[in-house]
Amino acid sequence: MKVILKYYLILINNRQALYGKGATMNILEIKNLNKVYGSGETRVDALKDVSFSIEEGEFVAIVGPSGSGKSTLMHILGGVDRPTSGEVLIGQTDICKLSETDLAIFRRRHIGLIYQFYNLIPILTVEENLTLPILLDKRKPNKELLNDLIEKLGLEERIKHLPNQLSGGQQQRVSIGRALINHPALLLADEPTGNLDSENTKEIMKLLRKFNKEAKQTVIIITHDERIALSADRVITIEDGMITRDEARIKTTNFNSDEKAEVRA
Numbered sequence: 658m659k660v661i662l663k664y665y666l667i668l669i670n671n672r673q674a675l676y677g678k679g680a681t682m683n684i685l686e687i688k689n690l691n692k693v694y695g696s697g698e699t700r701v702d703a704l705k706d707v708s709f710s711i712e713e714g715e716f717v718a719i720v721g722p723s724g725s726g727k728s729t730l731m732h733i734l735g736g737v738d739r740p741t742s743g744e745v746l747i748g749q750t751d752i753c754k755l756s757e758t759d760l761a762i763f764r765r766r767h768i769g770l771i772y773q774f775y776n777l778i779p780i781l782t783v784e785e786n787l788t789l790p791i792l793l794d795k796r797k798p799n800k801e802l803l804n805d806l807i808e809k810l811g812l813e814e815r816i817k818h819l820p821n822q823l824s825g826g827q828q829q830r831v832s833i834g835r836a837l838i839n840h841p842a843l844l845l846a847d848e849p850t851g852n853l854d855s856e857n858t859k860e861i862m863k864l865l866r867k868f869n870k871e872a873k874q875t876v877i878i879i880t881h882d883e884r885i886a887l888s889a890d891r892v893i894t895i896e897d898g899m900i901t902r903d904e905a906r907i908k909t910t911n912f913n914s915d916e917k918a919e920v921r922a
């Protein structure tokens with residue numbers, strides 16, 4: 658009970674830092690986003706005038722063919738790349754206007770990133786990998802909250818292991834934990850199950866959904882897996898750098914269900 662209370666206090670603090678007191682609003686608002694790579698003959702317009710917004714607590718899947726701009730979009734939303742033009746508002750902050758240093762701090766505190774290939778630090782143990790974002794922020798991990806997270810991730814028996822001593826599913830659970838350790842408002846995942854078998858895929862999806870439900874964690878997940886897209890509350894389709902569909906699903910579903918969708922825009 659005490660852990661849950663502490664956890665919610667941190668969440669409320671983080672949200673207030675983002676939105677100001679009392680307000681509930683879009684966690685993410687993207688306006689007229691463009692991204693151009695290269696120039697002349699090698700110019701690629703990877704994102705073309707992309708605009709949409711996401712409310713706090715939504716579980717959104719982004720789908721689309723290879724090369725359509727999904728990872729480009731995710732990198733910009735996650736503050737690891739900058740757009741050529743446009744705005745990315747996370748809470749009330751336009752992250753495109755932040756300096757490199759401020760962006761790095763903002764990212765660490767408010768955005769959790771999960772990749773297909775885990776990106777764990779090979780020489781650090783599971784526990785060290787998990788707490789890295791806190792240590793980088795020059796803070797001390799709260800032992801109680803850390804143990805609670807480790808238990809939720811099912812990693813109790815592995816905290817002193819190195820990443821190469823873990824299965825793919827376990828490594829991905831560590832990377833989810835690392836993304837969540839600072840209780841970010843926004844969790845972004847680029848093909849998080851792309852490297853996993855169907856059993857581990859189910860486990861990871863259940864875990865993401867659990868954090869989404871219990872902590873109102875907003876989740877945006879890029880996927881090629883139709884079942885994952887069907888399990889999301891909303892599916893945004895991107896083709897050739899543009900949003901071509903935006904479907905809100907009628908009801909929140911579990912990973913195995915296949916309910917109908919309703920076209921939103």
Ligand SMILES: Nc1ncnc2c1ncn2[C@@H]1O[C@H](COP(=O)(O)OP(=O)(O)OP(=O)(O)O)[C@@H](O)[C@H]1O
Binds near residue numbers: 694703722729
């Ligand atoms: N650093 C880069 N320099 C130049 N072009 C790039 C760069 N990164 C991506 N692109 C191009 O931008 C377009 C979008 O790429 P992106 O990686 O966003 O696609 P994606 O939808 O994530 O594809 P996939 O499903 O294969 O991961 C592609 O045409 C790609 O070749």
Ligand SMILES: [Mg+2]
Binds near residue numbers: 727728729
């Ligand atoms: Mg990609």
